[in-house]
């Protein structure tokens with residue numbers, strides 16, 4: 183009896199194993215069956231193992247080169263098949279011309295409120311939320327966030343001037359990240375902090391803690407998306423629980439507060455939460471100049487606009503933080519670092535800044551994208567720092583989607599105006615008074631981390647006061 187039971191068990195186990203092997207072979211042969219080339223995938227990890235070994239940039243560049251004769255190639259993020267577009271006309275068609283068939287972006291299994299961030303939303307839910315978030319970043323409203331950017335820039339310049347006086351070396355990514363956090367707290371939530379002097383702010387600490395946790399969680403749920411449904415079912419939240427609660431209660435309380443202030447006729451605040459509430463109430467006469475023709479068309483088709491839910495607001499508060507923290511601190515710190523090594527460019531930028539702002543206030547104001555931005559057939563000497571690439575003449579002479587830092591079409595970066603304002607104000611504020619120069623700790627060429635756009639040895643410079 184026992185022997186018969188054991189033999190049934192062995193048969194069942196063998197059957198299950200064979201079933202798994204056959205279904206895995208079928209699943210992972212998808213691109214092969216479709217005649218689409220790509221690196222060979224393995225069960226569970228898909229092609230993710232290569233990415234871990236090579237780093238995301240080298241993995242993308244090597245595939246981009248290897249499949250040069252093809253418009254697309256296929257990879258597997260764990261079990262998820264992913265078509266990577268490498269042809270510029272096709273990218274334009276997908277992002278702009280045929281947008282209505284490609285509304286959704288790559289999404290990950292996430293828990294609330296992260297699953298309500300704009301970049302994760304699909305179809306009509308995306309349209310509904312985007313139609314509120316887009317006018318939140320109209321030029322008039324971004325201008326209202328400007329005082330927060332200016333306040334944070336003043337604190338940053340003060341910190342850098344002190345370093346210039348003492349002759350201390352400065353790691354730019356760390357210093358600019360503090361500035362980024364100050365802008366997020368101010369322009370996002372109306373909380374003025376100075377992270378260069380005060381590292382003990384509850385909101386800032388909660389945000390930093392949530393971001394530190396997200397890497398590991400993102401990796402695990404990326405490989406096993408079903409885990410998220412299990413944890414949701416069990417009522418367990420995977421994210422830094424204490425910090426998430428602090429953040430979410432802060433957002434809820436701030437929104438309530440703003441509603442009460444409005445009812446009491448108090449002056450309007452100028453932060454993202456306030457502006458989002460106002461955008462929700464916009465009538466049809468509101469002129470949203472953050473809206474391209476394509477975006478207007480994409481948002482106008484479909485269901486009627488519904489009020490955002492609590493989770494929608496929390497999700498947008500979270501993407502405001504995630505969208506604005508690392509991206510902006512990387513852009514500003516790398517730009518300053520590269521300028522310190524290119525004195526001629528630096529001199530011209532400083533001259534331009536002096537000319538533009540003399541006597542005036544600072545003006546208010548998965549495509550294979552990494553590989554495309556480094557393709558020598560599209561960009562002459564792609565690894566050389568050359569801001570001249572972005573003059574109007576040079577822009578006019580290249581394919582309209584060869585540069586896609588903010589994406590293209592109706593689903594491009596909704597925060598682009600704020601990002602550009604922040605970069606311009608910070609760089610102009612710093613370079614007007616200070617000159618970054620290389621120092622003993624400067625390491626160039628920069629060695630980058632495998633999975634993130636971070637310099638392994640830091641971005642070290644010294645600041646010199648301008649005469």
Ligand code: HEM
Nearest residue numbers: 300301502505506509587588589590593594595596597601
């Ligand atoms: C230099 C800074 C930034 C860069 C390079 C950048 C880049 C991008 C890119 C490439 C996309 C995807 C576009 C696509 O899928 O076609 C995106 C989407 C997005 N970005 Fe940014 N971004 C930056 C700053 C910001 C800021 C400051 C915010 C908000 C305050 C923000 C909020 C968003 C949101 C919400 C989306 C999703 C849009 C949607 O799905 O409708 N970003 N960004």
